[in-house]
Amino acid sequence: xxxxxxxxxxxxxxxxxxxxxxxxxxxxxxxxxxxxxxxxxxxxxxxxxxxxxxxxxxxxxxxxxxxxxxxxxxxxxxxxxxxxxxxxxxxxxxxxxxxxxxxxxxxxxxxxxxxxxxxxxxxxxxxxxxxxxxxxxxxxxxxxxxxxxxxxxxxxxxxxxxxxxxxxxxxxxxxxxxxxxxxxxxxxxxxxxxxxxxxxxxxxxxxxxxxxxxxxxxxxxxxxxxxxxxxxxxxxxxxxxxxxxxxxxxxxxxxxxxxxxxxxxxxxxxxxxxxxxxxxxxxxxxxxxxxxxxxxxxxxxxxxxxxxxxxxxxxxxxxxxxxxxxxxxxxxxxxxxxxxxxxxxxxxxxxxxxxxxxxxxxxxxxxxxxxxxxxxxxxxxxxxxxxxxxxxxxxxxxxxxxxxxxxxxxxxxxxxxxxxxxx
Numbered sequence: 001x002x003x004x005x006x007x008x009x010x011x012x013x014x015x016x017x018x019x020x021x022x023x024x025x026x027x028x029x030x031x032x033x034x035x036x037x038x039x040x041x042x043x044x045x046x047x048x049x050x051x052x053x054x055x056x057x058x059x060x061x062x063x064x065x066x067x068x069x070x071x072x073x074x075x076x077x078x079x080x081x082x083x084x085x086x087x088x089x090x091x092x093x094x095x096x097x098x099x100x101x102x103x104x105x106x107x108x109x110x111x112x113x114x115x116x117x118x119x120x121x122x123x124x125x126x127x128x129x130x131x132x133x134x135x136x137x138x139x140x141x142x143x144x145x146x147x148x149x150x151x152x153x154x155x156x157x158x159x160x161x162x163x164x165x166x167x168x169x170x171x172x173x174x175x176x177x178x179x180x181x182x183x184x185x186x187x188x189x190x191x192x193x194x195x196x197x198x199x200x201x202x203x204x205x206x207x208x209x210x211x212x213x214x215x216x217x218x219x220x221x222x223x224x225x226x227x228x229x230x231x232x233x234x235x236x237x238x239x240x241x242x243x244x245x246x247x248x249x250x251x252x253x254x255x256x257x258x259x260x261x262x263x264x265x266x267x268x269x270x271x272x273x274x275x276x277x278x279x280x281x282x283x284x285x286x287x288x289x290x291x292x293x294x295x296x297x298x299x300x301x302x303x304x305x306x307x308x309x310x311x312x313x314x315x316x317x318x319x320x321x322x323x324x325x326x327x328x329x330x331x332x333x334x335x336x337x338x339x340x341x342x343x344x345x346x347x348x349x350x351x352x353x354x355x356x357x358x359x360x361x362x363x364x365x366x367x368x369x370x371x372x373x374x375x376x377x378x379x380x381x382x383x384x385x386x387x388x389x390x391x392x393x394x395x396x397x398x399x400x401x402x403x404x405x406x407x408x409x410x411x412x413x414x415x416x417x418x419x420x421x422x423x
Contacts, residue, residue, distance in 0.1 A: 001024075001027065001028045001031050001103065002024050002025055002027070002028035005024040005027065005028070005402075005403040005406075006020075006021060006024050006403065008402070008403075008404075009021075009024070009403045009404060009407075010404050013404060013407045013408065013411070014407075016119055016123065016411070016414065017118065017119030017120065017121070017122030017123040017125075018115055018118075018119045018407060018410050018411060018414065019115075019118070019119075019122075020403050020404075020406075020407045022115070022118065023111060023112075023115055023403070023406060023407060023410065024403055026060065026111050026114075027103060027104070027107065027108070027111060027406070029056060030053050030056065030057075030095065030103070030107050030111075031103040033049055033052050033053045033056070034047075034049035034050075034052075034053070034097065036100055038100065039100065039397035040097075040100035040101055040102060040396070040397030041097050041100075041101055041102070041103060041397075042097060042099050042100060042101065043095060043096050043097045043101075044096060044097070044099070044138075044140075044142040044143050045096045045137055045138020045139070045140065045141065045142055045143040045144075045149060045150075046074065046137065046138055046143050046177050046178075046180075046181050047096075047143070050074075050095060050096045050137070050138070051074070051181070053095040053096075053107075054070075054074070054076050054095060054135050057076070057078075057095065057110060057111075057114065057135060058076060058078070060114060061078035061114065061117075061133065064078075064080075064114065064117050064118050064121055065080065065117075065121060066078035066079055066080050066117060066133065067079045067081070071154070071191050072178070072183045072184065072187035072188040072190065072191055073137050073138075073149070073150050073153040073154070073178075073183070073188055073191060074137035074138075074150065074181060074183065075134065075135065075136055075137050075150045075151075075153070075154055076134065076135040077132050077133070077134055077194065078114070078117075078132065078133040078134075079130055079131070079132050079133075080117050080120070080127070080130060080131040080132075080133075081130050082126065082127040082128055082129045082130040082131060082421070083126060083127070083128050083129070084128060084129050084130070085130050086195065087129050087130070087195045087196075087197050088129055088130035088131060088132045088194065088195050088196055088197070089127075089129055089130075089131055089132070089196065089197060089198045089199075089200070089417055089420045089421055090131075090132040090133070090134055090194075090196045090198070090199045090200075091109075091112075091113035091116065091131075091132075091133060091134070091199065091200045091201065091202070091413065091417060092109060092110050092113045092132075092133050092134030092135055092136065092201065092372075093106045093107070093108070093109025093110050093113075093134075093135070093136065093139070093201055093202070093203060093371075093372060094106035094109070094110070094135060094136045094137070094138075094139035094140070094150070094372065095107055095110055095135055096137070096138055096139055096140050096142065097140060097142070098140050098142055098395045099142060100396075100397060101140075101395055101396070101397075101399070102393075102394060102395065102396055102397060102398070102399025102400075103399060104204045104387075104389075104394075104399050104400070104401045104406075105203075105204055105206065105394055105395065105399060106139055106140075106203070108202060108203065108204055108387060108401065108406060108409070109201050109202045109203050110133070110135050112202040112406070112409055112410045112413050113133040113134075113202070113413070114133055115410045115414075116131075116410065116413055116414045116417055117131060117133060119410075119414055125418075127417075127418070127421045128421045128422055129197070129420075129421050130195075131417070131421075132194065132196065134199075136148070136150035136151045136154070136372045137149060137150030137153075138150055139151070139371075139372055143168050143177065144166045144167070144168055144174070146162070146166065147370060148370055148371070148372050148374070148375055150372070151372035151375040151376060152375050153188065153191055154191060154193065154375070154376075155193070155375045155376065155378060155379065156191075156193075157375060157378075163175075163185070196376075196380060197380070197381075197420075197423075198380065198381050198382070198383075198420045199373060199376040199377075199380055199381075199382045199383075200382070200383050200384070200385070200413060200416060200417060200420070201371060201372065201373045201382070201383075201384045201385070202384070202385045202386075202387065202409050202410070202412075202413045203367075203371060203384060203385070203386060203387070204386065204387050204388075204389045204394060204399070204401050205218065205365070205386040205387065205388060205389045205392070206369055206389055206392065206394035206395075207365075207368070207389065207392045208389070208391065208392035209363070209365045210363070210365070210386060210387075210388040210389070211388055211389065211390065211391065211392065213361070213363055215360065215361055215363050215388065216360065216387065216388050216402075216404065216405040216408045216409070217355065217360060217385060217386065217387055217388070217405065217408050217409050217412050218363045218364070218365050218385070218386040218388075219343075219348055219351045219352065219355070219362060219363065219364045219365070219385065219386075220343060220364075220365065220366070220367050220383070220384035220385065220386055221272075221303065221342070221343055221348060221364040221365065221366055222272070222303025222304070222340060222341060222342035222343055222366050222367070223303065223340065223341040223343075223366075223367045223370065223371055223373060223374040223377065223384065224272070224274075224301035224302055224303050224308075224340055224366055224367060224368050224369075224370075225301065225302065225303070225305060225308055225337070225338045225339050225340030225341070225374075226299065226300070226301050226336070226337075226338045226370065227299075227300045227301070227308060227309075227312055227334065227336065227337040227338070228297055228298065228299060228300070228334070228335045228336045228337075229297070229298040229300065229312065229315060229316065229332055229333065229334060229335070230295065230296075230297055230298075230332075230333045230334075230335050231258070231295070231296050231297075231298060231319050231330065231331070231332050231333075232293060232294065232295045232296075232330065232331045233251040233252075233254045233255045233258070233293065233294045233319075233322075233323060233328060233329075233330050234251060234292070234293050234328060234329040234330065234331070235248075235249035235250055235251035235254070235290070235291065235292055235293070235326075235328040235329075236248075236249040236290070236292060236328075237284060237289055237290055237291070237292035238289070238290040239288070239289070239290070240287075240288040240289060240290055241288065243290060248290055249290075249326070249327060249328050250290050250291055250326075250328075251282075251291045251292055251293050251294045251328060252282055252291035252294050253326065254294075254322050254323055254326040254328055254330075255280070255294035255296060257322055257326075258318065258319055258322050259277050259280075259296070261318060261322075262275050262276075262277060262298070262315065262318075263275070265311065265314050265315055265318065266300075266302075266311055268311075268314060269302070269307040269308075269310045269311045269314065270302050270304060270307040270308075270311070272302055272303050272304070272307075272366040273300075273301070273302035273307055273308065273311050274300075274301050274302070274368060275298060275299065275300045275301075275311065275315060276298070276299045277296050277297070277298055277299075278297070278299060279296060279297045280294065280295070280296040281294070281295045281296070282294050283295075297335075298315060300312055300315065301340075301368055302340060302366075303340050303341075303342055303366045303367075304340060304342060305339060305340050308340060312334070316332045319332055320332070338370070338374070339374075339378065340374075341373065341374045341377035341378070341382065343382065343383050343384065344381055344383075347381065347383040347416075348364065348383075350416060350419050351383065351385065351412065351416055354412055354415045354416055354419075355412065357415075358408070358411065358412070360408070365386065367384060367386070371384065383416065385409055385412055385413055385416070387401050387405050387406060387408075387409040388401060388402075388405045389401055390402070
């Protein structure tokens with residue numbers, strides 16, 4: 001991986017203490033942890049592989065002069081003492097992966113934050129505030145099917161009811177997993193927030209917008225809040241051969257019409273809103289039986305809560321209207337809702353100025369995926385920077401971001417964090 005990253009690297013990007021070769025070597029070293037013979041890497045949350053990756057980054061933090069602490073959920077904090085040690089600016093991401101995942105998702109954000117500290121060490125820069133680099137545990141949720149877990153725990157968003165419900169694929173509960181990891185439920189319940197005034201996260205885009213616009217780096221204007229609707233169209237089962245076409249209550253026909261019309265609804269409320277049906281179950285699911293019931297999950301997202309909730313209403317209304325028109329029943333239930341996190345205009349303006357100074361067109365784009373920043377952003381100001389993803393591929397062994405784009409992302413992050421330090 002290192003040789004491929006360095007092959008076409010523009011060494012003129014090595015300035016202000018930032019070293020592309022060092023970043024490439026570290027990306028390469030982490031890529032070897034949890035590597036699979038079939039391709040990709042697997043470092044599930046709370047696994048030995050995730051722990052080993054954290055330990056390696058911890059070594060690099062110590063070498064850079066940071067003081068490192070780990071909390072009871074495995075979140076790692078590397079602190080560089082600033083002129084004022086009473087508060088800090090934080091940056092980071094995660095090192096766990098989905099099964100057979102790629103080598104940039106999460107890892108780039110951690111190493112970019114560390115490269116900022118390395119650059120300051122090289123240039124002798126001492127920040128006005130302290131600086132913390134964070135590795136959040138189990139962002140992907142592969143262990144318990146419960147994502148961004150480390151940041152939720154850090155923000156006090158994991159309650160007893162959720163803890164009781166958690167089981168991994170081996171049947172272990174959360175307390176047992178913590179004990180295997182070297183922690184305890186008692187200590188977990190004592191986790192406290194630190195002295196952060198701001199959190200910035202660099203991340204690969206995991207989409208195609210930057211590539212389509214030939215841009216290496218982009219400004220995230222908000223992290224979409226996800227909401228799910230569970231919709232069930234209920235008709236009447238019947239014989240596929242003996243029931244006339246004009247005398248059917250076919251739930252699948254109604255569901256199909258709903259799904260086909262769904263893609264036209266988000267643009268009514270917002271240019272950043274999206275809606276998807278990715279899960280659908282037909283009952284009784286027989287080749288010669290008119291479908292009686294179709295259940296589906298509608299995933300609805302936007303970076304603005306008002307328009308997201310308006311979209312929920314419009315989609316619900318369309319389901320009811322179609323059911324009425326088809327002479328069947330429908331139920332609509334809201335099963336989850338996460339608050340969107342828009343990025344404040346001040347921080348977008350600062351990032352826009354930085355990109356302009358680097359002769360990069362300042363493009364804003366939403367984050368449809370969830371990130372640790374969305375939990376931190378419930379209480380603290382946050383910002384995100386996206387690095388271009390080749391072909392938009394992520395959660396896949398083919399995931400790739402060029403070293404040039406990685407290093408440019410570090411430059412943007414460094415300049416941006418320095419702006420926050422002076423406030």
